[in-house]
Amino acid sequence: MSKTHVATHINGDSYEFLCNTQQTLLDVLRHELDLKGSKEGCATGDCGACSVMMDDRLVCACLVLGVEADGKKIETVEGLSTGSSLDPLQQKFIDLAALQCGICTPGVLVAAKALLEKNKNPSEEEVRFWLAGNLCRCTGYDKIVRAVLEVAAEARNT
Amino acid sequence: MNDMTQTNLERALKIVGSRPARPDGVDKVTGRALFGADKSLPNMLVGRVLRSPYAHAKIISIDTSKAEELKGVKAIVTSTDFEDFPSEFVPNGEMVVNMKDITRNVMAREKALYVGHTVAAVAATSEDIAEQALALIDVTYEVLPHVLEVEDAEKPGAPLLHDDMITIGIEPAPESASNVAKRVEFGFGDVEKGFSEADLIIEREFTTQQVHQGYIEPHACLASVSEDGQAELWCTTQGPFVVRNFCSKLLGFNAAQIRVTASEIGGGFGGKTVVYLEPLALALSRKSCRPVKMEMNRAEVFTSSGPTSGAKIWVKIGVKNNGQITAGDCVLKYQAGAFQGAPVGPGAMCAFAPYDLKNVRAVGYDIVVNRPKVAAYRAPGGPISEYGVESVIDEIAIKIGMDPIDLRLKNAAKEGTIAPYGPKLGPIGMIETLEAAKSHPHYSAPLGPNQARGVASGFWFNIGGETSSSITINEDGTVGLTLGTPDIGGSRASMAMMASEELGVPMELIKPIIGDTNSLGFNFLTGGSRATFSTGTTVVESTREAIEELKKRAALLWEVSLDQVEWFEGHARLISGDEPKTMSLAQIAKQAGKTGGPIMANCSMNVTGAGPSLGTHIVDVEVDEETGQVSIIRYTAIQDAGKAIHPAYVEGQMQGGAVQGIGWALNEEYIYNEKGELENTGFLDYRIPVCSDVPMIDTVIVEVPNPNHPYGVRGVGETPIIPPLAAISNAVSRATNKRFDELPLSPPKVLAKLMHG
Amino acid sequence: MAQLILTGSLKNLTNGIGEFTIQARNVHQLVGELKRICPPLAPLIESEGFAVAIDGEIYQDILFAPISENSEIHLIPPIGAG
Numbered sequence: 001m002s003k004t005h006v007a008t009h010i011n012g013d014s015y016e017f018l019c020n021t022q023q024t025l026l027d028v029l030r031h032e033l034d035l036k037g038s039k040e041g042c043a044t045g046d047c048g049a050c051s052v053m054m055d056d057r058l059v060c061a062c063l064v065l066g067v068e069a070d071g072k073k074i075e076t077v078e079g080l081s082t083g084s085s086l087d088p089l090q091q092k093f094i095d096l097a098a099l100q101c102g103i104c105t106p107g108v109l110v111a112a113k114a115l116l117e118k119n120k121n122p123s124e125e126e127v128r129f130w131l132a133g134n135l136c137r138c139t140g141y142d143k144i145v146r147a148v149l150e151v152a153a154e155a156r157n158t
Numbered sequence: 159m160n161d162m163t164q165t166n167l168e169r170a171l172k173i174v175g176s177r178p179a180r181p182d183g184v185d186k187v188t189g190r191a192l193f194g195a196d197k198s199l200p201n202m203l204v205g206r207v208l209r210s211p212y213a214h215a216k217i218i219s220i221d222t223s224k225a226e227e228l229k230g231v232k233a234i235v236t237s238t239d240f241e242d243f244p245s246e247f248v249p250n251g252e253m254v255v256n257m258k259d260i261t262r263n264v265m266a267r268e269k270a271l272y273v274g275h276t277v278a279a280v281a282a283t284s285e286d287i288a289e290q291a292l293a294l295i296d297v298t299y300e301v302l303p304h305v306l307e308v309e310d311a312e313k314p315g316a317p318l319l320h321d322d323m324i325t326i327g328i329e330p331a332p333e334s335a336s337n338v339a340k341r342v343e344f345g346f347g348d349v350e351k352g353f354s355e356a357d358l359i360i361e362r363e364f365t366t367q368q369v370h371q372g373y374i375e376p377h378a379c380l381a382s383v384s385e386d387g388q389a390e391l392w393c394t395t396q397g398p399f400v401v402r403n404f405c406s407k408l409l410g411f412n413a414a415q416i417r418v419t420a421s422e423i424g425g426g427f428g429g430k431t432v433v434y435l436e437p438l439a440l441a442l443s444r445k446s447c448r449p450v451k452m453e454m455n456r457a458e459v460f461t462s463s464g465p466t467s468g469a470k471i472w473v474k475i476g477v478k479n480n481g482q483i484t485a486g487d488c489v490l491k492y493q494a495g496a497f498q499g500a501p502v503g504p505g506a507m508c509a510f511a512p513y514d515l516k517n518v519r520a521v522g523y524d525i526v527v528n529r530p531k532v533a534a535y536r537a538p539g540g541p542i543s544e545y546g547v548e549s550v551i552d553e554i555a556i557k558i559g560m561d562p563i564d565l566r567l568k569n570a571a572k573e574g575t576i577a578p579y580g581p582k583l584g585p586i587g588m589i590e591t592l593e594a595a596k597s598h599p600h601y602s603a604p605l606g607p608n609q610a611r612g613v614a615s616g617f618w619f620n621i622g623g624e625t626s627s628s629i630t631i632n633e634d635g636t637v638g639l640t641l642g643t644p645d646i647g648g649s650r651a652s653m654a655m656m657a658s659e660e661l662g663v664p665m666e667l668i669k670p671i672i673g674d675t676n677s678l679g680f681n682f683l684t685g686g687s688r689a690t691f692s693t694g695t696t697v698v699e700s701t702r703e704a705i706e707e708l709k710k711r712a713a714l715l716w717e718v719s720l721d722q723v724e725w726f727e728g729h730a731r732l733i734s735g736d737e738p739k740t741m742s743l744a745q746i747a748k749q750a751g752k753t754g755g756p757i758m759a760n761c762s763m764n765v766t767g768a769g770p771s772l773g774t775h776i777v778d779v780e781v782d783e784e785t786g787q788v789s790i791i792r793y794t795a796i797q798d799a800g801k802a803i804h805p806a807y808v809e810g811q812m813q814g815g816a817v818q819g820i821g822w823a824l825n826e827e828y829i830y831n832e833k834g835e836l837e838n839t840g841f842l843d844y845r846i847p848v849c850s851d852v853p854m855i856d857t858v859i860v861e862v863p864n865p866n867h868p869y870g871v872r873g874v875g876e877t878p879i880i881p882p883l884a885a886i887s888n889a890v891s892r893a894t895n896k897r898f899d900e901l902p903l904s905p906p907k908v909l910a911k912l913m914h915g
Numbered sequence: 916m917a918q919l920i921l922t923g924s925l926k927n928l929t930n931g932i933g934e935f936t937i938q939a940r941n942v943h944q945l946v947g948e949l950k951r952i953c954p955p956l957a958p959l960i961e962s963e964g965f966a967v968a969i970d971g972e973i974y975q976d977i978l979f980a981p982i983s984e985n986s987e988i989h990l991i992p993p994i995g996a997g
Contacts, residue, residue: 035189036189036192036196037189037190039193039195039374039424040195040376040453041374041375041376041424041841042456042840042841043456044456044841044842046456046840047374047841049374077187077188077189078188078189080187080188081188086184090184091187093183094179094180094183094184097180097648097804097806097807097809097810099183099186100425100646100647100807100814101374101375101422101423101424101425101426101646102185102186102187102191102422102424103193103374103375103422103425104374104424105186105187106187106189124854125850127849128849128850129849131849131850132848132849132850132851133848134849135374135841135846135848136374136849137372137374137427137814137818137846138425138647138810138814139810139813139817140810140813140814140816140817140818140847140852140855141817141849142813142854142855143809143810143813144849145849145854146854254993327924328927329927329928341924342923343923343924344924345922346922346923503992504992504994507991507992507994520923579922579923579991580920580922580968580989580990580991581968581970581971581972581989581991582970582971582987583971584971584972619973620994622975623975686994764977766973766977766980768973866972
């Protein structure tokens, strides 16, 4: 089977890769580009562990084909921090113990950042519904929701 | 140990009880942390599994010849590649396992016993080729009738899963085989006499469905066996040493030949305490002499790993009008899945354990059915039996017009109470959690229309077990900790905190890692709420030994005897002498080479003295009478932690356990069709709670110290999943004035009850 | 002399007798004693991995857990791990 050439931008860098047309973006990220931060929990778009941004839209990388990334801008958990400084969400998740095992954390962080870019002042309910596509089995969501609300409040105050 | 305990509890604590950042935090928020599926090796093959499409079938033959001819296929294994074992219970760490069953669950032999049972495995150069090869394996089955529910499985004439299964625990032993593996009974006193003294007796049957731990990370491993038989195994597991022992037995390796390294683990909750893919990957790698990586997909996790039992239970409780319980009796029938081993023993032991009873009996049956073999799930067996008991307690409270917390307080177990399983209990916090619940503002807050409040308590034993860890003092005064229990929920933080507290050096200077199976003595797995208790005990002991060595080196340099030196806030300090003299840990460490060599200490022990943890939860629900939808409006979890080393992660255990319990109570269930196929094999229709399903989970940490741990730790992980089932069911019953006796309380079931009673 | 107390289904193995007087200073000796005075109980501790509660403290697979003169001993199944 011949492969398709794809040129894309991931976390600000240009990437080129060859992939089979049936390969998902998640597959490409993890296995072709060795970006293992996006996780596979279900491969059916139910768990959100592979949440990434594609042209500023939050998507499950397991539901996007690798070839669809052609000419697009992809952002993954690996692009959240800048140099040695963490994104405020990343720091807050550590400070508030908003993760236990950490497998859902990359997807949750990408999704939460997408929310705060759209909505600077989300209510608890808005956070909960926005993150409803990101399953977490460890935390009961309490500390995750608090972390997102605190980061939003701090961003508004600075 | 008790003497040291006293000094510790009286000392002002600086680190223990605070909320520092976890050592692995940055790795986890940046995507750097490597989980089971995140590692690769050069020249690696991909392994896939062929699974039975039938719930119960004889395997007549397996022809792999066509698959072997496919280009790119490097190895195929079937049951002939695994040793067989006689039916015998052998210790494996702290578990007792029947290797005859384990080898058959890893790879079906004579029969396939559930849909998804492994029949063969293939390693190939790509996933596509491996999948094509599976399709080319020709298995001839003779399909047999199957049985899924305990009430059908125990009937005479039911399809038999194992022709040689004679029920254990019945005297005289039955003459013919059945699906009932075991009968257990606990209790004391005279329940009939107790019931004759009661003013009110409530008796009720309950049903719970099979549920899965639902960890987000599927099982995954990477095995590499070299030509000389040396094996490396990377896998997501709660117990690398337990994996090593299982795999070496199943494959005929010795323990030193297999080095198991635990990856970061993406949730376990008991489900990652046994082996599924690991022995297959090792067998494929041994055959191909190439690294083999295997991952389950989500459907395989549901059909072929180990959920916990669905059950039928019967509970009868007698009570005086003043609330005094006169007798408690229950019968528990738990699904074991395809092989014996339902957690009905612990379920029976803890059913009435929150209470101080004079007459009590709990009978349990372990019953095999054509479903996947159950594995441990958070407080294995406890949530089911305690759901039944706590529901009846609530019904009694309503009938005698007593507050449900007061009724529990009147009968609460305390220090000195004889537990239903025999021994006297040490200090426990049942009364303290009930009192904290009663005085919590939540308990007296007003309720809206169609809303009601439920409460329930829960008891779990907690365990200790074989544990080994080590501490090294580096030349620059920093500290390394090597631990043998994988960190699922932040335990590296609590270990570093305890070492920091003992040494008196900042936690940031302490680096805790999880060692592989060659770096430490045997460690039983992370489970049974034992990591912070057991590994914490060895960390404190080895740290104290290291401090003794540090003092010794200071004494040498000062040319004084050891008893002239004490340890104070990260420094050796001369006790007597004209002027105060101190030497920091870093100063001593710098000269360690010249004063006798590197400083390190380890502690290996079989830790005893785990303290039971009691919890009480309060929940407000709202029932939509038109749809049957139950919403959780407010939730408070109260639990005795003994001592919270890192309170944020203790709260996290309580919140996470509560929400898993909410899922069990409201939505989660295995749904089978008439062919014995699981119909909901994904997160879309096996619906675990999502963020918008739940409110904030308030927590209250009660601290009744466990006298057997240096800081009073009990272990907190398991108890919080117990109370939600009954608390929610009780709230729904109170909201609707109907008694609910079946889980999950999903909209169709609630609606049916509302419409038809 | 320590007291061994059996409840529930364990009594099936001892013809309903629920109390035994045991001369043993630790679990290792207890197993030896049980083999002598009540043979059906010994395999439970040895192979099925029963735990022993001595004065309320639970010991799993610890042969040299001490038993004192007035100890109360119970046999219980091992507690699993979730």
